Amino acid sequence: xxxxxxxxxxxxxxxxxxxxxxxxxxxxxxxxxxxxxxxxxxxxxxxxxxxxxxxxxxxxxxxxxxxxxxxxxxxxxxxxxxxxxxxxxxxxxxxxxxxxxxxxxxxxxxxxxxxxxxxxxxxxxxxxxxxxxxxxxxxxxxxxxxxxxxxxxxxxxxxxxxxxxxxxxxxxxxxxxxxxxxxxxxxxxxxxxxxxxxxxxxxxxxxxxxxxxxxxxxxxxxxxxxxxxxxxxxxxxxxxxxxxxxxxxxxxxxxxxxxxxxxxxxxxxxxxxxx
Numbered sequence: 098x099x100x101x102x103x104x105x106x107x108x109x110x111x112x113x114x115x116x117x118x119x120x121x122x123x124x125x126x127x128x129x130x131x132x133x134x135x136x137x138x139x140x141x142x143x144x145x146x147x148x149x150x151x152x153x154x155x156x157x158x159x160x161x162x163x164x165x166x167x168x169x170x171x172x173x174x175x176x177x178x179x180x181x182x183x184x185x186x187x188x189x190x191x192x193x194x195x196x197x198x199x200x201x202x203x204x205x206x207x208x209x210x211x212x213x214x215x216x217x218x219x220x221x222x223x224x225x226x227x228x229x230x231x232x233x234x235x236x237x238x239x240x241x242x243x244x245x246x247x248x249x250x251x252x253x254x255x256x257x258x259x260x261x262x263x264x265x266x267x268x269x270x271x272x273x274x275x276x277x278x279x280x281x282x283x284x285x286x287x288x289x290x291x292x293x294x295x296x297x298x299x300x301x302x303x304x305x306x307x308x309x310x311x312x313x314x315x316x317x318x319x320x321x322x323x324x325x326x327x328x329x330x331x332x333x334x335x336x337x338x339x340x341x342x343x344x345x346x347x348x349x350x351x352x353x354x355x356x357x358x359x360x361x362x363x364x365x366x367x368x369x370x371x372x
Contacts, residue, residue, distance in 0.1 A: 130263075131248045159223050166216050173209045177202070247282050250293060250332070253352060253361040254284065261286050270317050278313035282332075290318070290327045293352070299333040299340050304347055307331060315372040327372040332359065 180202050188195040247263050254261045261284040268280040282293040292314055294307040311329050318327065330350035333340075341351050341362065348370025351362040 127248075134248045155223070159220060162216065162220055162223070166213065166220070169209075169216075170213065173206075173213075177206065180205075249359050250282060250330075250352065251284060253359055254291065254350075256361065257363065259286065259289060259291075261289065261291060270314075272313045272317045272320075276313050276316075278310055278317050280310070280314065285325075288325055290314075290323075290325050291330060291350075292327065293330045293332055295332045297333065298335040299331050299344070301340065301343050304331060304340065304344050304349070307349065308347060311372045328369050329372070 180198070184195055184198045184202070187198055247266050251261050251263055263282060264285050265283040266281065268283045270278050272278050280292045281295040284291040284293070292307070292311055294303060294310075296303050307329055311327055315327055318325065328350070329348070330352055331340075331344045332352035332354070334354045336351070336353045341353075344351050345362075345364060345367060348368070350369060353360050353362060
């Protein structure tokens with residue numbers, strides 16, 4: 098079962114002192130989570146910066162290799178022109194030497210062509226390696242965004258009157274033999290579960306995938322006798338207006354990043370879809 102949030106003390110034994118102690122404990126717990134998340138983010142940020150520095154160095158090497166290739170081609174062309182001029186002068190003096198010169202020229206051009214081809218092959222391999230590294234950094238950035246979203250996201254739902262607690266990130270459950278439900282950030286209360294999809298740049302395909310994941314999560318909860326309603330939200334660092342409208346139309350909350358804080362965008366009349 099998914100972890101449950103501590104409930105506010107209630108009943109005849111509730112006093113202002115107990116309520117105040119509960120609020121202080123909750124605030125300290127939230128502060129500790131935020132500090133841990135920030136420390137993890139700073140560590141990952143340092144790693145990301147080192148990886149970006151290495152990637153820039155590799156791009157600089159690739160560009161230098163292209164420059165070297167251009168200079169080599171230019172030098173070869175200049176040399177070929179000089180050799181043809183020399184050949185023309187030798188034709189006038191000696192036909193035999195002209196034929197020998199053409200033979201040497203052909204061999205030189207062939208050697209240069211092989212060398213240039215080999216250099217382009219190395220450049221292509223370097224570009225492919227760089228593209229692969231870019232994909233890796235994109236995934237790492239998605240993880241970084243999750244650490245930025247998770248600490249403050251419960252506060253945004255609190256502003257809407259939903260008292261929720263972040264209970265898991267990168268959460269996965271086996272629904273059946275053929276399906277796995279995946280949640281980037283999971284929030285819970287006694288009556289509600291919210292699944293947040295976190296993407297660096299949300300798109301329509303990801304929004305449709307969230308609908309599918311919430312259907313699987315509903316099935317898993319029903320199999321576990323968990324009747325709580327399930328809501329969905331999409332959070333992103335770069336969020337286009339088109340994708341915002343798509344998410345809202347699908348019944349999802351939209352969460353955007355503004356600096357170091359998260360902003361909940363809820364249009365007037367918005368009714369979230371329940372699973």
